[in-house]
Amino acid sequence: MSFRRTHHCGQLRADHIDQKVVVCGWVHRRRDHGGVIFIDLRDRAGLVQAVFNPEYLPPEQFAEAEKLRNEYVIQVSGIVKGRLPGMANPNLATGAIEIYADKLVVLNEAKTPPFAIDARNGVDEALRLKYRYLDLRCPNMQATLALRHRATKLMRDFLDSRGFWEIETPMLTKSTPEGARDFLVPSRVQPGEFYALPQSPQLFKQLLMMGGMDRYFQIARCFRDEDLRADRQPEFTQLDMEMAFVDRDDILDLIEDMVTFVFEGTVGAKIQLPLPRLSYADAMARYGSDKPDTRFGLEIVDVTKAVQDTSFRVFTETAAQGGAIRGINVPGAGESFARREIDELGELASSYGAKGLLWLIVTDDGGRGGITKFFDPQQLATLTCTMGANPGDLLIFVADEPMVCAEVLGRLRLFLGDKLGLIDENAWNLLWVVDWPLFEFDEAEGRFQAAHHPFTAPVMDDLHLLTTEQGKVRAQAYDLVLNGVELGGGSIRIHRREIQEQMFVALGMTPQEAEERFGFFLNAFDYGTPPHGGIAFGLDRWIMLLAKTDSIRDVIAFPKTASAQDLMTGAPSPAMDGQLRELHIELTPEVAKRFQSEA
């Protein structure tokens, strides 16, 4: 037999007893027991125990085994034996057997690693990122990347079976607006000009539809130069798709089938179809969020009508000014919460932007505490009925502009769901949010912005409002939400030039500006553009949810820190002088001085 790997370490089972095997891997642990050496050998598939006994091994080979240290890379050949009675390790997949080594080759030695491979959780993340190749050896990193591979493979298989083609789009391109800052790449050949790294393949996937490709997908790298939040990375991966000659429901149906396929093939979850569809307006009204977590109730109820005639001025005035009064019934909390806990809800509400949190406790004979005194018995009965409340329940209210009510109660709802332990961590609650607004008003800029991106089609019934009453126009857009997290979003696109031009006008662009930025795209509309639409999923976030991890860095092999640095390679780093000259770029004096003083 040649000395070549026959099995992965973690694969060996009782079925292999008496077989001669060759395995390779890293020394995970070495133990000396009365002249016999035990090695836990580790590879991607797991651990196996190899026994080096001087009775079977030539002395010089045994001497080699004595020198083994953690993380040495070795190759071992031997016979698989059942462990002696009582010696099996039920915690290890290979725990019923061990390898009686008859040959050892040290393929490489290793320094003592800066952290133990199996004790990674306590280790400072900066250290793990600096030595990412060691961190990647940890079983949970390997399991997560295996899951990522499995999920992407299922997506590819599914999409292939439905006639999608995987097509790459350029990295060096022109700005694709998705609402973030672009990363720019200077051109050496065209001095003073820049490429932008794509924020998404949006324009190209639409151009592929114009190009007759019919169904496209790509596991696409996207770049957005934003200040990073916990679950963001400057470069991230999307599963990006586009289809021609479809309407919204064709896309939603297809995605539902894909999602079912991926969930079943990865975490074994069965997803009930069709998925619920909630309008944006309903999502905001009932859950105070455009990505509602429906794993628990605590729905928001509008009680404006029920309370506007009470003697409480805050209610009457808010209602008169066109505001809203909305509340949440927190079942049982009237009895279980201490006063301090109610006050804490009030503090949270203020920190979320409410002027205050109003409350009362429902009792057998009406109510007590908080704002009870402003209600007569009939009004109280109407209120408790509207909120489906029973004695012992705590009712909390916000009276404000509808958006403020939604935001504050939406966040309190999440807080309470967590505090009361109402969230089923094993649930996979998927739903669509549809009928989004096409625009959102940017207070800082004093004008409307595309809520999604400028290529999203308006609901055709709202088309006449496009340049006059932007605030009222609905979009043919949809988001897929999983357990309160946005998994992906997309839309039916504008496929007629004059509507696309109106859209640019609505966004405050002059025809010249539109021509400069998107002329190539507008021209393409003139040559026969099919109706089309698509969607993109944040792949990293999807994998995070499948893997049940809170950190996006756990699902990316080589991630960046919150300050967009790669601690292993040291990127970003200063350019060499010559490079900048070639690019016709000069640093500002302040920056140049900083580099000089650091040098």
Ligand code: ASP
């Ligand atoms: N390009 C969009 C995004 O990245 C998705 C889409 O509309 O398909 O969010």
